Amino acid sequence: MILTAVKKVGGDGLFASIIEEIGGENAVKVANALSDKDEATDEEIAEKTEMRLNAVRKVLYRLYENRLASYRRTRDTRTGWFIYFWKLNPEKLRNLIISRKCMVCQRLKERLEYERGNMIFHCGDANCEQLTFDIAMDASFKCPNCSKTLIFVRNDKSIELLENKIEELENELRDLKF
Structure with a gap:
């Protein structure tokens, strides 16, 4: 089931249910993808969840607004574009x-x-x-x-x-x- 990986992050499933309330099934998919790693880019999450990149970003921003996800930003030296590395913050629950x-x-x-x-x-x-x-x-x-x-x-x-x-x-x- 999709919630099992997020339950691993949140302990008793409370984190998973809050994530689902905030962003629905897509938020659970994104949280599951993030729970496997310390951090991941939005492109990596989109690839792993088979979701559109815009949908992944929308979920990440909603989680960020609720302080359940955070990011660090670095500049790609080759392209000059920013790369965002996202991680879950279950301790903010x-x-x-x-x-x-x-x-x-x-x-x-x-x-x-x-x-x-x-x-x-x-x-x-x-x-x-x-x-x-x-x-x-x-x-x-x-x-x-x-x-x-x-x-x-x-x-x-x-x-x-x-x-x-x-x-x-x-x-x-x-x-x-x-």
């Missing part, structure tokens, strides 16, 4: 996970603030969206989509769920940072 969890936690906190700060109304139809008090009042408490009467929705369970998830993420972040 921890920082990437921390930053992503922080981002998710922040979004959940914003949603919690929204849930706490708004009265929510809904008509009961799964195809219609929930509305805040101000919007429901402007619509005379009639659903703008189906014209049914809007009813107050208690969001205590949503708030509790968000609080629990935020607490869980904050505990995970505390553990990861130390």
Whole structure:
């Protein structure tokens, strides 16, 4: 399987799953090609993976943006062009996970603030969206989509769920940072 070589680099497969999330199946192929060597050029990777050079470069740049790959650059004395030697940085995975969890936690906190700060109304139809008090009042408490009467929705369970998830993420972040 393609992920096995990347699992070798990342230990428990977490590195492989993050690579796949970032760049899909092509990123896994590129990571597998890189995991066999300390470093390789984009041309070598393209040849080994049988991918187009542009596709390989695109994946490498995405991995670089996420700090999971790095390069060193040398000048070819014969042609004068730069040659890039790429390598994987599985040790940077921890920082990437921390930053992503922080981002998710922040979004959940914003949603919690929204849930706490708004009265929510809904008509009961799964195809219609929930509305805040101000919007429901402007619509005379009639659903703008189906014209049914809007009813107050208690969001205590949503708030509790968000609080629990935020607490869980904050505990995970505390553990990861130390």
